[in-house]
Amino acid sequence: MKKNLSVDEMVKRLLAGDRRAAARLITLVEDEMDEHHEVMRQIFPHTGQAMILGITGAGGSGKSSLTDHLIHRFRARGKRVGVVVVDPSSPFSGGAFLGDRIRLQSHSQDDGVYIRSLASRGYLGGLSRATYDVIRIMEAMGNEVIIVETLGAGQDEIDIIHIAHTCLLVLTPGMGDDIQAMKAGIMEIADILVLNKADLDGASTSLRHLQGVLSAARCDEGEWIPRVVSTVSVADKPENLKGIDELTAIIGEHQAHLRKTRTIEQLKFERVEQELGLIFKDELEKLIFKSLKGTGKKKEYIASILERKNDPYSVVGEVLRTYLPSRE
Numbered sequence: 233m234k235k236n237l238s239v240d241e242m243v244k245r246l247l248a249g250d251r252r253a254a255a256r257l258i259t260l261v262e263d264e265m266d267e268h269h270e271v272m273r274q275i276f277p278h279t280g281q282a283m284i285l286g287i288t289g290a291g292g293s294g295k296s297s298l299t300d301h302l303i304h305r306f307r308a309r310g311k312r313v314g315v316v317v318v319d320p321s322s323p324f325s326g327g328a329f330l331g332d333r334i335r336l337q338s339h340s341q342d343d344g345v346y347i348r349s350l351a352s353r354g355y356l357g358g359l360s361r362a363t364y365d366v367i368r369i370m371e372a373m374g375n376e377v378i379i380v381e382t383l384g385a386g387q388d389e390i391d392i393i394h395i396a397h398t399c400l401l402v403l404t405p406g407m408g409d410d411i412q413a414m415k416a417g418i419m420e421i422a423d424i425l426v427l428n429k430a431d432l433d434g435a436s437t438s439l440r441h442l443q444g445v446l447s448a449a450r451c452d453e454g455e456w457i458p459r460v461v462s463t464v465s466v467a468d469k470p471e472n473l474k475g476i477d478e479l480t481a482i483i484g485e486h487q488a489h490l491r492k493t494r495t496i497e498q499l500k501f502e503r504v505e506q507e508l509g510l511i512f513k514d515e516l517e518k519l520i521f522k523s524l525k526g527t528g529k530k531k532e533y534i535a536s537i538l539e540r541k542n543d544p545y546s547v548v549g550e551v552l553r554t555y556l557p558s559r560e
């Protein structure tokens with residue numbers, strides 16, 4: 233594709249399902265190019281309908297292997313699937329990582345699957361914002377299900393629970409202590425707990441642990457009660473795989489619940505609210521630093537803090553008063 237393709241042309245191709253246009257537009261978003269906002273403006277009417285499925289969990293817990301199976305399930309139903317693999321800690325960038333390439337390569341010949349990794353490389357607007365926009369590009373491309381794989385749960389820069397409609401937390405046997413520690417937050421993090429690697433020692437103890445945590449959790453009337461499912465997502469023989477059908481079914485149940493209780497609308501409202509907060513914060517910061525640029529003021533402010541003449545809050549207050557347009 234020629235480098236100087238206009239935004240209009242790239243968006244037109246994206247809407248027709250063009251993979252190269254998608255790749256170009258995602259890079260544009262990642263690099264926070266000037267055209268980024270225009271791209272979002274143009275594709276926005278074509279977004280908002282996809283099912284966003286979050287898969288989070290510790291490194292190596294089996295997120296990508298599970299994603300691989302889920303892609304097959306959704307494809308079998310004729311759904312087009314987009315996958316975003318977010319790894320805030322990875323030094324790599326662009327395209328898929330080697331590991332995910334290997335695990336997800338069974339889809340490389342399938343036109344109905346589009347996979348992209350996002351690695352941390354100091355996004356100006358933050359990784360969460362980039363993720364929202366990459367999801368939108370995948371939606372505009374025609375994907376009906378978007379799977380977002382992220383490392384960790386709830387404590388990372390990218391908070392999957394703020395993006396996904398259905399959130400899977402992948403655990404492995406022997407994570408008993410972690411489960412205890414997570415007890416309080418577990419209901420907020422996950423709609424479905426997946427105990428993967430159920431072929432390993434200690435799986436039944438961990439499963440009981442998880443069931444215990446869930447049965448002790450309190451839910452409001454009509455609220456979704458998180459479910460637990462044990463899976464084997466990699467095995468020597470296909471017949472030794474386990475729990476994938478059940479997991480797929482529970483995802484379907486959760487989706488149905490969201491629609492039936494109209495929770496989906498509330499979720500979407502909260503997602504937009506959260507995203508607006510992120511954008512305000514980032515744009516304001518950019519605006520202020522732009523105003524300060526070349527004035528030498530930033531250095532002065534920092535020096536005044538280091539010399540204890542000023543504290544950070546007072547500096548921010550003064551900067552806001554000085555550089556924000558007057559509200560009168």
Ligand SMILES: Nc1nc2c(ncn2[C@@H]2O[C@H](COP(=O)(O)OP(=O)(O)OP(=O)(O)O)[C@@H](O)[C@H]2O)c(=O)[nH]1
Binds near residue numbers: 292294298335383465
């Ligand atoms: N025994 C066993 N091994 C599994 C199972 N599922 C995945 N694995 C293995 O666990 C390793 C990690 O699997 P991945 O699917 O890459 O896990 P991940 O959570 O995506 O890993 P990262 O993306 O690196 O955080 C691989 O070597 C898999 O073969 C399982 O059910 N049982």
Ligand SMILES: [Mg+2]
Binds near residue numbers: 297332381
């Ligand atoms: Mg992975």
